[in-house]
Every structure is written in C-alpha cells, then in structure tokens.
Amino acid sequence: MVDAIYIHIPFCIRKCGYCDFLSFQSNEIEREKYINKLINEIKLYPKIKYDTIYFGGGTPSILKIEEIEKILKELSFDENSEITLEVNPKTVDKEKLKGLKKIGINRLSIGIQTFNQEFLKKLGRIHNIDDGINTYKMAREVGFKNISLDLMFSLPGQNIDDVEKDLDKLFLLNPEHFSIYSLIWEEGTLFYEKLLKGEYKETDNSLEADMYQMIIEKSKEQGYIHYEISNFCKEGKEAKHNTKYWKNQEYIGVGLGASGYYQNIRYKNFSNFEDYYDRIEKGLLPREDIEKVSEDEKEEYRHLVGLRLLKEGILESSDKKFYKIYNKLLKDGYLKKIESNGEIRYILTEKGLFLANEVFEEFV
Ligand SMILES: C[S@@+](CC[C@H](N)C(=O)[O-])C[C@H]1O[C@@H](n2cnc3c(N)ncnc32)[C@H](O)[C@@H]1O
Numbered sequence: 058m059v060d061a062i063y064i065h066i067p068f069c070i071r072k073c074g075y076c077d078f079l080s081f082q083s084n085e086i087e088r089e090k091y092i093n094k095l096i097n098e099i100k101l102y103p104k105i106k107y108d109t110i111y112f113g114g115g116t117p118s119i120l121k122i123e124e125i126e127k128i129l130k131e132l133s134f135d136e137n138s139e140i141t142l143e144v145n146p147k148t149v150d151k152e153k154l155k156g157l158k159k160i161g162i163n164r165l166s167i168g169i170q171t172f173n174q175e176f177l178k179k180l181g182r183i184h185n186i187d188d189g190i191n192t193y194k195m196a197r198e199v200g201f202k203n204i205s206l207d208l209m210f211s212l213p214g215q216n217i218d219d220v221e222k223d224l225d226k227l228f229l230l231n232p233e234h235f236s237i238y239s240l241i242w243e244e245g246t247l248f249y250e251k252l253l254k255g256e257y258k259e260t261d262n263s264l265e266a267d268m269y270q271m272i273i274e275k276s277k278e279q280g281y282i283h284y285e286i287s288n289f290c291k292e293g294k295e296a297k298h299n300t301k302y303w304k305n306q307e308y309i310g311v312g313l314g315a316s317g318y319y320q321n322i323r324y325k326n327f328s329n330f331e332d333y334y335d336r337i338e339k340g341l342l343p344r345e346d347i348e349k350v351s352e353d354e355k356e357e358y359r360h361l362v363g364l365r366l367l368k369e370g371i372l373e374s375s376d377k378k379f380y381k382i383y384n385k386l387l388k389d390g391y392l393k394k395i396e397s398n399g400e401i402r403y404i405l406t407e408k409g410l411f412l413a414n415e416v417f418e419e420f421v
C-alpha cells in the first residue's frame with residue numbers, strides 16, 4: 058500500500074548555474090494558479106493516509122504559508138508522519154519558519170551547498186554564508202528538531218581543504234542529517250557551457266575520490282552514519298521518505314514533471330505548464346510517460362536502488378539470473394554477502410562504493 062507522496066514545486070527565485078532541476082522564475086499569480094491545479098491533481102488520487110510527504114523543487118519555500126497549508130489540507134497524515142520541505146535560505150525568515158512548523162512541516166532540508174562565499178557566488182546562489190547559517194539557527198529557535206543540510210563538493214577550483222572546511226562548519230551546526238553530492242555537469246546549464254569553453258575544469262577522479270574518502274572518515278568521527286552513498290545521519294534520523302525510493306517502494310508524485318511509481322506503473326508528468334494544466338482541467342492525470350513495470354524490471358530496479366543503502370543493501374533475489382552477477386561482483390571485491398535472521402543480503406564493499414556506477418551497470 059502506498060504511503061508516500063512527492064510534491065514538485067517548480068519555482069526558483071533565480072536559476073543556479075549548475076542546476077537542471079525543473080524550475081522557473083514566476084510571479085505570485087502564476088504560483089497561485091499552479092497550486093490550484095496541483096490540488097486538483099491531488100484530488101484525482103484516492104484519499105490515502107501518508108506516512109511521508111515531501112515538498113521538493115525548485116524551491117518549495119518560495120510559497121506562502123497559506124499555499125503550503127492549502128496543499129496539506131488535501132492530504133491525510135498524522136503526527137508521526139514525516140513531512141519535509143526543501144528550503145532555500147533567503148526565501149524564509151523567522152516568522153515564515155514558525156508558520157511552516159505550525160502547519161505541520163516537521164523536517165527541513167536546507168540547501169546550503171557550501172559555506173564558502175567565493176563558491177556560493179560561483180554557484181549562482183542567492184544566499185550568502187550568514188543567510189545559510191541564520192536560516193538553520195532560526196529553524197532551531199522555532200523548534201525544528203529534524204533538519205537536513207545539502208552540501209556539494211568537487212566544485213570547479215575546489216581543493217580538499219575547502220571541502221574539509223565546509224564539513225567543519227556543518228559539524229558545528231550539528232544537523233540530524235546531511236546530503237553531500239559531487240557536482241554533476243548537466244548539459245544545458247551555465248556550468249556546462251563554461252566547461253565546454255574551458256573556463257571551468259572537471260575535478261580529476263583521484264582528487265574527487267580523496268574528497269569523498271575524507272568526507273566519509275570525518276563524518277564517521279563526528280558520529281554520523283553513512284547510510285546511503287550521498288547521505289549521512291545521526292542514529293535513527295535517516296530520511297524516511299527517500300529511503301522508500303531506495304527500497305523501491307511505491308510513491309505518488311504530483312506536480313509539474315514529477316515522477317511517480319504507483320500501482321505497478323512508473324510515470325512522469327508533463328514538464329510544460331500548458332499540457333500539465335490542460336490534462337488536469339479535463340480531469341485526467343497529467344502524465345506524459347507511463348511504463349508498466351514487469352517483474353523482471355522490478356527486480357533489476359530493486360538492485361539498482363537498493364545497493365545505495367550501505368547498511369541494508371539488497372535481499373538476495375530468488376531469480377537465479379542474478380547469481381552470476383553476485384558471484385562476479387563478490388569475486389572482484391565489489392560486494393559483500395551478509396547473513397542475518399536467516400536472510401542473505403548483499404552490500405557494497407568500500408571498493409564497490411567508490412566504483413558504484415560500475416557495479417550498477419552490471420544489473421542493467
Ligand atoms: C532541489 S535542490 C534543493 C532545494 C533548493 N532548491 C536549494 O537549492 O536550496 C536539491 C539539491 O540537489 C543538489 N544539486 C542540484 N543540482 C546539482 C548538480 N548539478 N550536481 C550535484 N548536486 C546538485 C543541490 O545540493 C540541491 O540542494
């Protein structure tokens with residue numbers, strides 16, 4: 058039974074130079090229209106009691122409290138549900154954070170990216186170092202007890218010291234959870250253009266591996282559990298919602314361009330407002346792509362996402378075709394076999410973790 062929903066808010070104040078997430082600049086009227094259509098889309102789904110609700114973007118924190126509240130009113134949940142909202146510093150003040158808490162948001166994911174002013178500028182972020190830190194502190198002051206911070210590394214011109222300093226600043230704040238992503242050079246972004254022109258250079262692989270190794274070691278020293286390739290948390294503070302993706306559980310996705318996995322179907326909504334609105338006005342689900350998931354595909358996908366969970370990994374498949382792959386990866390030292398409670402599971406070894414993409418390729 059599905060119990061998770063992802064809600065896409067495709068608006069940002071300004072596009073960051075590296076980002077290809079689906080988001081646009083907008084005015085209040087456009088946002089209001091969007092919220093109304095989004096609510097109509099939610100109404101097309103059965104009333105479900107949600108264990109996790111995730112507002113992602115874009116920048117969901119750009120919305121007014123009343124708009125977020127209006128969406129939440131359409132959803133059923135209780136005080137144990139995890140309700141996350143992505144926050145971009147500079148789009149919230151203390152009053153707004155108070156409001157978010159009041160309407161039921163109980164987990165924030167704050168896009169810090171770096172605590173270095175030079176890199177913040179390079180990334181094209183709208184916030185400065187103090188904005189990031191103050192947003193976090195204000196969130197604590199108004200009572201948020203579950204906060205995640207997003208960092209990025211392997212930025213053009215960044216050295217291992219820079220990353221270490223970012224981590225030190227993050228540890229001083231002591232969030233329950235953080236994600237740290239190595240920069241992906243996405244086609245069509247300003248960064249990609251600069252890469253092609255030779256203005257920016259990719260970090261070489263061995264330096265990126267050293268950065269990642271340092272991140273893993275330092276985080277462990279600070280008492281963080283490295284539970285997913287790019288995610289770290291204090292004991293019991295794993296992201297409940299995202300963990301469902303990694304466990305290949307179904308979830309509903311609503312909003313422009315949102316993906317979902319529901320009733321054995323993987324789908325993606327229209328990414329342009331015109332078609333998205335048009336389908337909803339006709340009372341139809343605004344889906345552009347629909348793919349029925351076969352048992353084989355489900356098993357493949359379960360391996361691909363499940364191995365990202367570093368402690369749990371994946372349960373051994375009953376489908377014999379996977380045994381050859383397991384054996385090869387075991388022999389090459391990429392996987393480790395663990396047995397507990399009569400179950401056989403596979404997890405990535407350290408070697409497998411550093412070459413995770415190569416491991417995943419074996420399963421497709
Ligand atoms: C939707 S954004 C988070 C919320 C908000 N829009 C913000 O940026 O503060 C999700 C996260 O993806 C990461 N991200 C975006 N583009 C990326 C890229 N090209 N490479 C690596 N990480 C990226 C950033 O860390 C970002 O915080």
Ligand code: SF4
Pocket residue numbers: 068069070071072073076077078080114115116145168
């Ligand atoms: S990183 Fe966040 S704030 Fe920047 S453009 Fe992407 S979604 Fe918007």
